[in-house]
Each structure stands twice: as C-alpha cells, then as structure tokens.
Amino acid sequence: MGILEAVDLAKRFGDVQAVDGISLTVGTGEIAGLLGPNGAGKSTTLHMLLGLVTPDSGTVRMFGLDLARHRTEVLSRVNFSASYLGLPGVLHVREVLDAFARLYGLRRPRRRVAEIVDLLDLGALARRKVIELSSGQHTRVQLAKALLNEPRLLILDEPTAALDPDAGDRIRGLLVRVARETGTALLITSHNMREVERMCDRIHFVSAGRIVARGSAAELASDFGVDDLEEVFLKVAREGTVPA
Ligand SMILES: Nc1ncnc2c1ncn2[C@@H]1O[C@H](COP(=O)(O)OP(=O)(O)OP(=O)(O)O)[C@@H](O)[C@H]1O
Ligand SMILES: [Mg+2]
DSSP states (O other), rough: OSSSSEEEEEEETEEEEEEEEEEEEEOOTTTTEOOOOOEEEEEEHHHHHSSSSOOOOEEEEEEEEETTHHHHHHHHEEEEEEESSSOOOTTHHHHHHHHHHHHOOSHHHHHHHHHHHHHHHOOGGSSSBBBSOOHHHHHHHHHHHTTTTOSSSSEEESSSTTTTTHHHHHHHHHHHHHHHHHOOEEEEEEEHHHHHHHHEEEEEEEEETTTEEEEOOHHHHHHHHHSSSHHHHHHHHHHOOOOO
16 A cells, blocks of 8 residues: 555745746655755755645545545554754753653554664753754654654654754664554655765655756656756756657
C-alpha cells in the first residue's frame, strides 16, 4: 500500500501561484526528497500534505484514506518537524515531550519519552528551558517530538539546516535507520545536496510550483549529463533546463 499519494495539488496566494499541479507518491520505508530553489513551493506542498494549508485543487491520500475526509485518523499516523515551528519557551525539554506524548494519546507516554530522550541524546538537555536552547539543540527537540508517536510518515522541512556537521551526520544516520528498520516513510526538503544524495531514494525536483524532474540522485545526474546533484540543481535553477 502506498503511504502517500498526492494528485495535482495547486495553491495560489494572491498573485503568486505557489504550487501549480504537483503529484507525488511515497511508499513504505521510502526516503523521498523535495528539492528546488527558494520560493519554488516546497513548504507550501508539505503544508497541504499536512492539512495546514487547504489546496485550491487536488487530492491527498495517505494509507489509502482521503486526507480531507479522514483527517484525524490520517494525521495521527503522521508527524512533522521544521525549524520555523515554535515550542513553548518556558517549558523544560522533558515537559514539552511529556505534553506532546499526552496530546498524541500514547499508551505508555513516560516510557516513550524516555526512549526518545535516549535516541536523540537529549538527557543533558531534559531539564533546560526551550528558550535557552541553541538552534541545533532546538532542532533535536523538534525531531524528538516528531518521532514520539512512531509516525508511519514523517515530513521534515529542512531537518538538518541548523545542525553542525557532526550532529547533522548523526541525525541523518538516525533518520535512515528509522526508515529502514520501521518502514516509516520520510519526505524531506533540504538545500544540502550531499545530504539528499546520501539519504533519498527518490528526488522530486520542484521549480516554480511544478515538478520538473524526478529520479534517484544518480538517475538525475545522468539525465542531465552532469556529475552530481549539485550540478543538476544549478542547471534547473539557473537555466530552467529540463532533460530531453
Ligand atoms: N501564506 C502565504 N501567503 C502568501 N504567499 C505565500 C504564503 N506561503 C508561501 N507563499 C509564497 O509562495 C511561494 C512558495 O513558497 P514556499 O514557502 O512554498 O517555497 P519553498 O520552496 O519552501 O522555498 P524555501 O526554499 O525558501 O523554503 C513563495 O513565493 C512564497 O512567498
Ligand atoms: Mg520552504
């Protein structure tokens, strides 16, 4: 069964056609990447998949169910992380995770929070207030929150942007392990081409609200006649080139 199937999504904000007919599928355990220049429509697409933005047209199905009609059931199996999401600053990290664990109605909230604190190495930060965290530490807490409910689909908008190379490497390793070991599907955006090459099974290239190319990193490089994904990106962004 497909985890995610989006068909012909479109969204306009005033004069800006942010998303102009995007279709994509993500399968069990797949790590999919949404790439493209600033303003291409990636975040808007993710927000439509999460029911945060209502599409002008198009449909989203997850786990075989229509998102618009089965919103609560569908979204209970999904989670999302992005650096622009706030967390309550006055709470301690553990209090935040406890609150989300209860919000998600987890069966064993304490045990799951302990597992996640361990998994993301947050022990030393558990009693720190959110407002005191560095941006990289905040990112790790966001990811912890996003993994709490053991989502079948994890949507991550630039998950490693604030992380130092070491922390980024650990988080990439962790996310790949989660996908491979539990079958959780990942849909991520990133401007880090090495990261995308390392992590993503399939890449959907967005430009001006449309998908202009897709495939694995190797397939895209070969289709565009270049050496790597960075060069593919530059071609798409600067020349608007699409392979014949
Ligand atoms: N709520 C909104 N109201 C008005 N315009 C919006 C809104 N959200 C997005 N846009 C516009 O839609 C377009 C797509 O934005 P979006 O955030 O989806 O791009 P993106 O691909 O995520 O870019 P980036 O790489 O910079 O994060 C942009 O022109 C943006 O200004
Ligand atoms: Mg964005």
